[in-house]
Amino acid sequence: xxxxxxTLLMYHTHKPLKKVLKGTDKENSWIKRLNEVFDKFQNGKxxxxxxxxxxxxxxxxxxxxxxxxxxKSMKAKELLxxxxxxxxxxxxxxxxxxxxxxxKLLKQKNNNGS
Numbered sequence: 001x002x003x004x005x006x007t008l009l010m011y012h013t014h015k016p017l018k019k020v021l022k023g024t025d026k027e028n029s030w031i032k033r034l035n036e037v038f039d040k041f042q043n044g045k046x047x048x049x050x051x052x053x054x055x056x057x058x059x060x061x062x063x064x065x066x067x068x069x070x071x072k073s074m075k076a077k078e079l080l081x082x083x084x085x086x087x088x089x090x091x092x093x094x095x096x097x098x099x100x101x102x103x104k105l106l107k108q109k110n111n112n113g114s
Contacts, residue, residue: 004054005030005033005034005037006037006054006055006058007054007058008034009034009037009038009041009058009061009062010057010058010061010062012038012061012062017034017038021034021035038062041058041059041062041063042062042063044059046059046066086101086102086105088101089101
């Protein structure tokens with residue numbers, strides 16, 4: 001279980017909070033607190049949460065619209081190991097696989113060019 005409500009709210013990036021809470025008792029004190037804090041994050045300002053790192057991280061995760069210029073997605077499918085314009089197949093995941101794929105691609109390119 002999560003240590004505090006603020007940390008649990010970061011799960012909202014993976015699955016909407018309403019879906020997570022579907023079927024739960026709305027009168028439960030934990031659920032009430034969760035909804036209160038979620039509303040506070042959605043309607044609050046950055047300065048309200050900047051004093052404590054966990055709260056600020058939760059605020060940034062729940063409000064990416066405020067950080068569009070600096071926000072980087074941390075989803076694995078969107079991470080780049082090196083900045084290059086090669087589009088890798090889905091089964092090429094690890095660094096060594098990407099390196100081998102790139103080497104093979106460059107070799108093919110050199111053979112076709114000469």
